[in-house]
Amino acid sequence: MKRADINFTNEADASELDFEWEQFHETKNKVSYVKQHHVLGAYDSGELVGRLVFEILSGRAHIKDLIVKQTHRSKGIGTDLLRAFENFCKDEKCHKLTARTTQHHTALEMYEKFGYTQEFVQKKDAFGWDWIWFYKFI
């Protein structure tokens, strides 16, 4: 007996099932399941010179991508993006912020400076590098 056709689909169509998670969490956690995806851009005279991409899921905000154009680094733009991200998350009543980076990136020192703590290390993950996960409760 055929049960279902399994095919690749797209996120917009697949989001129809978000409702199932909403119901699950309302029953189990008494917390609503709200998924948000945001992109903060840093502009210099109209030119995009940095971005911070993040997702919020049930009170946990995760930085997916943080980068500043090479020509514009070490001028405080990364700091401004991270600060804007944190302020937004506070307003959204998030309880935890997370990010991941490696020894090969320059963000490690920045996260520590901002009060993030190392939570765990994913060994030989993407690019074969060890990825350090950071968190901060707010």
Ligand SMILES: CC(C)(COP(=O)(O)OP(=O)(O)OC[C@H]1O[C@@H](n2cnc3c(N)ncnc32)[C@H](O)[C@@H]1OP(=O)(O)O)[C@@H](O)C(=O)NCCC(=O)NCCS
């Ligand atoms: C990490 C990054 C976003 C920081 O942006 P930025 O605009 O240069 O950062 P800021 O000028 O606000 O500096 C913030 C802190 O970052 C660190 N930092 C900045 N430039 C650095 C460099 N060249 N080397 C090491 N650390 C550096 C410092 O700790 C700095 O704090 P300080 O100014 O008090 O010393 C930027 O360096 C970048 O795009 N790096 C490549 C991508 C990357 O590593 N992304 C992280 C996600 S994995």
